[in-house]
Amino acid sequence: MIRFDHVTMVYAPGARPALEDVSLEVEREEFVFLVGKSGSGKSTFLQLVMREISATSGHVWVLGQDVGKLSRWAVPKLRRQIGTVFQDFRLLPNKSVYENIALAMQVIGRPRHAIQTAVPETLDLVGLSGKEKRLPHELSGGEEQRVAIARAMVNRPQLLLADEPTGNLDPDTSLGIMRLLDRINRTGTTVVMATHDADIVNQMRKRVIELQDGDVIRDQARGVYGAAR
Ligand SMILES: Nc1ncnc2c1ncn2[C@@H]1O[C@H](COP(=O)(O)OP(=O)(O)OP(=O)(O)O)[C@@H](O)[C@H]1O
DSSP states (O other): OEEEEEEEEOSSTTSOOSEEEEEEEEOTTOEEEEEOSTTSSHHHHHHHHHTSSOOSEEEEEETTEEGGGOOTTHHHHHHHTEEEEETTOOOOTTSOHHHHHHHHHHTTTOOHHHHHHHHHHHHHHTTOTTOTTOOGGGSOHHHHHHHHHHHHHTTOOSEEEEESTTTTSOHHHHHHHHHHHHHHHHTTOEEEEEOOOHHHHHHHOOEEEEEETTEEEEEETTOOSSOOO
16 A cells, blocks of 8 residues: 655655665555654654655555656656545535535545535434535534545545544544544554554554654554553
């Protein structure tokens, strides 16, 4: 699903590498937490997978493709197979819940009948049936994140990347979001989630990859947040 082969990322000449000689593999249908202090390289990792940036050296393979070698038209095709969720939700404020989700299908040219089927199904998946007409400001933070997850999932991506998705939510709401991400994972979507949320990581007991100054310093199955090294 994802393979990093001696990946180094240097943003500016002479700068310290944001990732240095990272090699690892994420298998299909895994759930992986990326942890590490601020600046350790978590977002850089996710951006490399999305091909928002290109590795300075080494190879990043995503869904069987060396993303550094993709042509310009192949990048959007790759991104269509990857859902993304962020800490700040990134919903369009003057569009309804339904419209926010439908837009993700419209922009890739899906036909209206497909949208009319998939949006209600996805709203049901995230537990927001009945709220389709609401605007984002009429929702709680947890509900806004559920809309963002619905938008990420409506095109049925094989891979879901989440950058600190519970960062703006209280512990109970965060747990609800994690249960949803776990359910999405169990139905076959690979999930990679960067987080600082120790409680969540310790409760979920999934694979934990810890970065420090651009190095992988721990890769642990059924891991915890703080190092039990
Ligand atoms: N666009 C950029 N230009 C230059 N340097 C960058 C850029 N993005 C990140 N960096 C640097 O790369 C390193 C890794 O940053 P990154 O954002 O990947 O860390 P992070 O683990 O995601 O941090 P956080 O938890 O704060 O989001 C840091 O030293 C950061 O300053």
